[in-house]
Amino acid sequence: MLDRCPHRLAKLSTGQMIAGRLECLYHGWQFETDGKCSHIPQLPVNTPIPRNAKVKSYRVVERQGVLWVWLGEEETAKESDIPIIKDLEDPNCVHTDYVIDFPYEQGYLLENLLDPAHVNISHDRSEFGAKRENAQPLAFQILEISARGIRSQWRNSRNPQESWKYLDFIAPNLVHYRFALPNPHWCAGLALYGISLGQGRSRLLMRRYQNFAVNSRQYRWRWLEHLRQSRILEDDLPLIQSQQQMVEKSRDSLQKLYLPLKSSDALVIELRQWFDRYGDSFPYYQGYTSQRTTAIDLSDPLPLDRYSRHTVHCRTYSDAMKKW
Numbered sequence: 333m334l335d336r337c338p339h340r341l342a343k344l345s346t347g348q349m350i351a352g353r354l355e356c357l358y359h360g361w362q363f364e365t366d367g368k369c370s371h372i373p374q375l376p377v378n379t380p381i382p383r384n385a386k387v388k389s390y391r392v393v394e395r396q397g398v399l400w401v402w403l404g405e406e407e408t409a410k411e412s413d414i415p416i417i418k419d420l421e422d423p424n425c426v427h428t429d430y431v432i433d434f435p436y437e438q439g440y441l442l443e444n445l446l447d448p449a450h451v452n453i454s455h456d457r458s459e460f461g462a463k464r465e466n467a468q469p470l471a472f473q474i475l476e477i478s479a480r481g482i483r484s485q486w487r488n489s490r491n492p493q494e495s496w497k498y499l500d501f502i503a504p505n506l507v508h509y510r511f512a513l514p515n516p517h518w519c520a521g522l523a524l525y526g527i528s529l530g531q532g533r534s535r536l537l538m539r540r541y542q543n544f545a546v547n548s549r550q551y552r553w554r555w556l557e558h559l560r561q562s563r564i565l566e567d568d569l570p571l572i573q574s575q576q577q578m579v580e581k582s583r584d585s586l587q588k589l590y591l592p593l594k595s596s597d598a599l600v601i602e603l604r605q606w607f608d609r610y611g612d613s614f615p616y617y618q619g620y621t622s623q624r625t626t627a628i629d630l631s632d633p634l635p636l637d638r639y640s641r642h643t644v645h646c647r648t649y650s651d652a653m654k655k656w
Contacts, residue, residue, distance in 0.1 A: 333367055333387045344387065363387055396420045397429075398525065398537070415481075415502040419510070419519040420541060427523075427541035430561050434536065434569065436576045438505065438528040439607065439618045441536060444572055445507040445524045446499065446603055448486060449596035454571070458564050469595035474602060479503065479610050482602050489595070501603060503610070518544045531616050531625065536565070585621050 335345045342358035353362040353370060362371040367389035369381050391402040391409050395416060402409040419425060434441055449470055455462040469489040476483040481503045485496040495512035502508060509522040520542035527535040582589060592601050601620060608619035616624045
């Protein structure tokens with residue numbers, strides 16, 4: 333539903349669920365799942381509820397534990413367009429999820445996620461083993477480009493015998509890393525959903541998964557894993573935020589501003605060129621040579637502290653804080 337009560341425009345997201353209906357906390361108006369108002373406490377007995385007492389609703393479906401919302405007309409919704417990760421259909425697969433918000437828009441988040449070349453420098457000596465001395469040229473192979481996204485594989489160039497690692501962008505918001513493993517029955521990867529929260533804001537839903545050594549993963553302290561992940565992602569935050577600010581200030585295309593290398597930035601450029609081709613399906617985007625923008629509302633800027641960007645969205649982290 334739209335986050336707006338038709339009565340006097342209070343945010344419905346601050347409301348509560350009562351007997352399957354969403355209640356506005358301002359005056360208690362209650363709405364069914366289709367957006368129609370079914371109860372108004374202040375309405376006199378035997379008085380019909382006004383016909384226009386309704387909220388625009390959208391189609392919502394759940395796939396692999398993720399909720400997807402179709403913002404267009406319901407009859408045009410295509411559930412087949414929802415990106416599905418086959419590995420997660422394995423009943424032996426376990427996963428941990430992590431959510432955090434960023435003060436930059438979706439395109440810059442996706443660009444960062446499709447950039448394995450920065451990891452050893454930006455995240456040097458992090459808990460996940462990155463080392464700046466391991467920075468090197470990367471080999472990329474683009475396997476397919478279509479309206480559905482970009483399929484690719486990559487590997488380090490120092491060891492030509494190294495197995496290829498799969499890295500895909502699946503429209504509209506999924507970056508999928510699938511790791512090469514010695515056992516053909518094993519699977520492990522990262523599903524990174526870069527979600528737009530409006531121009532100038534984005535949210536990352538990170539899902540780490542595997543179907544082997546599942547007991548060791550299930551008994552880890554998840555709050556500690558979240559803490560480590562927060563630290564890593566915060567390494568990039570000021571860099572990407574300033575990057576976006578410089579692009580907006582210059583008003584030039586990324587083609588003029590960037591100096592990309594094929595041995596590090598191949599997927600970044602492919603992503604931006606993908607937006608050039610298919611960006612019309614987005615309300616705003618920054619392509620390599622084109623863009624679509626809207627006025628950015630800075631009256632309610634996203635706080636930069638970890639509590640506001642992660643903890644309030646994370647039950648694991650919030651519960652751990654309460655216990656401490």
